[in-house]
Amino acid sequence: MLDAFRHDYPDRSPGGFFRELAACGSCGSLVPPFGFETDGAYLAGLHPDECDEGFHFWCSPETSPFRILKGWGRLLDAIPHGLQRIPRIALGRMGLAPYDIPFSVLPFMDARRKGNPFDRCRYPSETFFDMIRREGGKWIYLGAPVSSCSARRIHRELRAGLPSDLDLVFLMIGDLDPVGHAFGPRSSQLEKRLAEVEETIKDIFRLLRKKYGRVKAAIFGDHGMTGVRRHIDIKGALESARSRPPRDYLFFLDSTVARFWFFNECARAEVTDILGGLTGGRIISGRQKEDYRINYAHCRFGELMFWADEGGLIFPNFYQSGTPVAAMHGYRSEAVEDRAAFIFYDSEQRLSSLAKNPARTVEMFPAIVSMLGLEAGIRAGH
Ligand SMILES: [Zn+2]
Missing domain, CATH: 3.30.1360 (Gyrase A; domain 2)
Known part of the structure; x- marks a missing residue:
């Protein structure tokens, strides 16, 4: 999963590797789900109201880690902006970053979800991690929120050692999103970072081919990036x-x-x-x-x-x-710039295209499950 891998990035493919994979596989664009927290769509094929997802923060005064601030908010909000950094850093050390949320609002807010994408029973129905677990299989998860989400660091970790019996390597690569936000999706800075990420993914591919022979891949973004x-x-x-x-x-x-x-x-x-x-x-x-x-x-x-x-x-x-920021995501579905890209590839066979293009992110889930040779099963209560 490449954070903010926009629909046109495979075509721009500075080093040609994304284009090469797309030519032998299947490639297209994805309409992202509503909001900013959308993992449930590709991990479990769930819509936002089926998995209570959409935003990082929700209103939950009874569980807010910031509830100790109640009664102090207005006083703290009156502190000059520069000086607010100090209490904000202290609050962040308690486990949840307060960003620039006013102190008077913080006691009402909590993070919707904590923990890791592969945690057991994270969603009302199975994720592909749950399915692999059920079948006694193995995966490696690298990237946010578990480890660094830099493609280079992930490559370094993979080079350090891979077990021989592995069903899935899931990488959450985060290099593109911050550069897209800061400089825009058509900037030279983004172009340079895209080239670096592409080169690193090519190296990761080579490593996996050498170790396992056959490699199937689903490379996709969670959303695109729209110029502000x-x-x-x-x-x-x-x-x-x-x-x-x-x-x-x-x-x-x-x-x-x-x-x-x-x-x-x-x-x-x-x-x-x-x-x-x-x-x-x-x-x-x-x-x-x-x-x-x-x-x-x-x-x-x-x-x-x-x-x-x-x-x-x-x-x-x-x-x-x-x-x-110069660019943002999280717009209505007609915003074409907000669409993500997907590429499916199998080193041993040519793939036919997904039936729909653009597809929706929730449709990534059955496609990934079928690539893994698993069967989507048990809904609620697993
Ligand atoms: Zn973003």
Whole structure:
């Protein structure tokens, strides 16, 4: 899994290796699921509302590791921005990074998911790790969040030793996402990093072919990368309201989605009105919740969400308060730049193309399961 492996990167293939694999295998683009945390789609074939995924943070004051800040938030928020680094570093050492989330909001928030992608019973149905485990097989997992997600370091670790009986090598390579965000998907910096990652994957391939003979591969991104064309200042717009957070309502600003929880109806009406007047995005409708499979059985991700149009960045937001990024992901499905790439390859046979192009990320799961020669099985309660 190459974080932010955009749909056009295999075609751009600076060293020609991605193109070579795609020519003998099958290649296409993927429409990513809603949101920013989307592992359940390819690990278990689940939609966001089936596995409660979408955002890193959700509203959970009873479990928040930051609940010790309750009552101190406004005082800490008044500290000059530069000096806030000190309490933020201290809080991060407790296990969960507070990013740029206001101190008054932190006591309400917790990470939706902790642990590792291969953990037992992580999802309501089996992941391909669960299936391999059930069959008594073996895998290696390298990359975030277990180890460094740099392609070069992963290659070095693989070179240090591989067991002879292995069913799956899962690599979560994270080099492309930060460069895409910082400089944009068409920048020279991205081009250079793409070339390096491609070269390293080619070396990893050579290593695996030498060790195991036959190698099947699924190389794919979790999303693409869309150039930012405008900023939406939601924080500024809300300042005109008489309702105040966190007394009357609560908000969380992700890069492309603003999420709200209300403590009284007056705040709900006022905020809804302000959001309705903003250009560059829309409140997510009931119909869209159905379409994107985000009809969660709870409001922990937000009672109301505002979604930026393609190329819009909510700024400032709770991840970037200083310098805005050049590119972002997390837009509606018609945003072509947001699509990821996939390449399937088998060193022993030519592959036919996936039936649909673009496919959806959830369709990666049955494809990977079939490459592994496993059978998708047990749903809930395994
Ligand atoms: Zn990203």
